[in-house]
Amino acid sequence: MDRIQKVIANSGYCSRRKAEELISKGLVKVNGNTIYELGTKVDSSDTIEVEGHALKNQNKVYYLLNKPRGVITSSSDDKGRKTVVDLIDSNVRIYPVGRLDYDTTGALILTNDGELANLIMHPKSNINKVYIAKIGGLIGKAEINKLQRGVIIDNIKTSPCKARIKNYDKKTDTSIVELTIHEGRNHQVKKMFESIGYKVLKLKREKIAFLDISNLNSGEYRILNPKEVKKLYNEAKN
Numbered sequence: 559m560d561r562i563q564k565v566i567a568n569s570g571y572c573s574r575r576k577a578e579e580l581i582s583k584g585l586v587k588v589n590g591n592t593i594y595e596l597g598t599k600v601d602s603s604d605t606i607e608v609e610g611h612a613l614k615n616q617n618k619v620y621y622l623l624n625k626p627r628g629v630i631t632s633s634s635d636d637k638g639r640k641t642v643v644d645l646i647d648s649n650v651r652i653y654p655v656g657r658l659d660y661d662t663t664g665a666l667i668l669t670n671d672g673e674l675a676n677l678i679m680h681p682k683s684n685i686n687k688v689y690i691a692k693i694g695g696l697i698g699k700a701e702i703n704k705l706q707r708g709v710i711i712d713n714i715k716t717s718p719c720k721a722r723i724k725n726y727d728k729k730t731d732t733s734i735v736e737l738t739i740h741e742g743r744n745h746q747v748k749k750m751f752e753s754i755g756y757k758v759l760k761l762k763r764e765k766i767a768f769l770d771i772s773n774l775n776s777g778e779y780r781i782l783n784p785k786e787v788k789k790l791y792n793e794a795k796n
């Protein structure tokens with residue numbers, strides 16, 4: 559059971575504050591009855607109407623997690639390892655959208671909204687993902703151009719993408735490269751570098767679409783607001 563204003567906000571209809579306003583104005587019905595009580599508790603069996611519209615996406619939740627290293631991107635693990643779902647205190651069943659490797663860190667969306675998850679993971683989705691890769695050795699413009707044009711991994715060429723060198727550390731002989739891709743093939747970033755002769759030593763996903771993890775410490779997460787959910791839907795559909 560959740561407070562009605564939370565359920566309305568989680569559905570993406572409007573903000574929690576706006577939902578409270580609508581409740582006070584008598585514009586929200588539960589199972590056909592107008593409610594005025596802000597604390598009214600509802601569950602998934604209740605039918606909610608807001609301003610005459612049946613609420614869609616009822617009880618949908620969306621989280622952005624800064625995934626730490628050493629956690630698996632799955633809902634459960636038969637070897638008993640910690641999963642990304644274990645890191646989130648949610649009273650509904652959620653699952654990760656796409657996957658980050660055990661040793662990859664950074665931005666990961668978790669939700670119980672299968673429609674949005676499918677849109678984001680669809681091979682034709684235009685959702686950009688920005689990765690920061692630390693690789694062994696000095697990388698040059700020619701290799702960066704190869705990545706940008708597309709390289710062959712698992713016998714298929716990757717789509718054109720953006721790549722730029724951020725730094726080279728002479729002492730450790732490592733380079734930092736920012737790679738922006740919209741595909742989500744298995745181990746894609748590691749394989750792309752491997753295909754041009756470089757080993758990824760560390761990998762972080764800094765951004766998915768417009769969502770970045772700059773305000774989240776490792777292992778921290780936050781709930782996406784309705785505007786962000788709407789924007790994600792729009793970007794994924796384009």
Ligand code: URA
Binds near residue numbers: 659744745747748749
């Ligand atoms: N590409 C990889 O190689 N690994 C990840 O975790 C994500 C993208």
